[in-house]
Amino acid sequence: RKEVEQDPGPFNVPEGATVAFNCTYSNSASQSFFWYRQDCRKEPKLLMSVYSSGNEDGRFTAQLNRASQYISLLIRDSKLSDSATYLCVVNDGGSQGNLIFGKGTKLSVKP
Amino acid sequence: GAGVSQSPRYKVAKRGQDVALRCDPISGHVSLFWYQQALGQGPEFLTYFQNEAQLDKSGLPSDRFFAERPEGSVSTLKIQRTQQEDSAVYLCAIGTANSYNEQFFGPGTRLTVL
Numbered sequence: 001r002k003e004v005e006q007d008p009g010p011f012n013v014p015e016g017a018t019v020a021f022n023c024t025y026s027n028s029a030s031q032s033f034f035w036y037r038q039d040c041r042k043e044p045k046l047l048m049s050v051y052s053s054g055n056e057d058g059r060f061t062a063q064l065n066r067a068s069q070y071i072s073l074l075i076r077d078s079k080l081s082d083s084a085t086y087l088c089v090v091n092d093g094g095s096q097g098n099l100i101f102g103k104g105t106k107l108s109v110k111p
Numbered sequence: 112g113a114g115v116s117q118s119p120r121y122k123v124a125k126r127g128q129d130v131a132l133r134c135d136p137i138s139g140h141v142s143l144f145w146y147q148q149a150l151g152q153g154p155e156f157l158t159y160f161q162n163e164a165q166l167d168k169s170g171l172p173s174d175r176f177f178a179e180r181p182e183g184s185v186s187t188l189k190i191q192r193t194q195q196e197d198s199a200v201y202l203c204a205i206g207t208a209n210s211y212n213e214q215f216f217g218p219g220t221r222l223t224v225l
Binding site: 004032034041042043044045046049087089091092096097098099100101102103104 | 142144146151152153154155156159161166167170202204206211212213214215216217218219221
């Protein structure tokens with residue numbers, strides 16, 4: 001089975017903290033990598049695509065290690081509004097782009 | 112969701128009932144996906160359409176599940192003779208045309224089978 005593994009958490013951090021999430025994926029054919037954010041009882045929303053060279057978007061930094069099949073997300077200066085479940089997602093390597101999701105890591109940012 | 116609406120948002124069905132879930136993407140999106148998200152799990156792929164053609168239905172869990180997109184826009188996911196294990200959120204997603212194949216999800220339909 002092609003899987004994506006993540007620490008389910010929860011990660012409970014104070015405002016302003018830096019927090020890192022990691023995930024591993026088993027399908028070496030995967031070509032596209034993403035972090036999605038999902039709030040309670042809402043749909044997943046694309047947070048960042050993850051590129052081979054790593055990429056940054058404001059307080060969020062994503063890294064990809066293809067050799068180790070490992071993806072990370074770093075959140076700096078956490079805000080209360082960052083509280084959500086973060087889903088690590090890869091495509092299945094096929095041309096259609098079917099996505100394979102991890103179960104998610106729950107983050108709770110406290111005042 | 113970004114450019115995708117789904118209806119109904121909530122559906123309660125008695126075991127054995129048939130249900131139909133609708134996905135209405137903004138026009139022009141070629142790729143459409145259905146996913147099933149059980150409680151505490153990540154979404155799991157069900158089926159994929161390219162325009163009106165259903166190119167992949169490998170994720171449909173049983174022959175009680177059927178999807179269609181006859182005019183290449185609105186899609187319907189039908190579940191016949193619903194079972195309790197069908198209780199989940201059913202998510203529709205549209206794919207982008209870029210090489211990275213990003214997907215954007217509708218708000219989902221939460222199905223509860225009693």
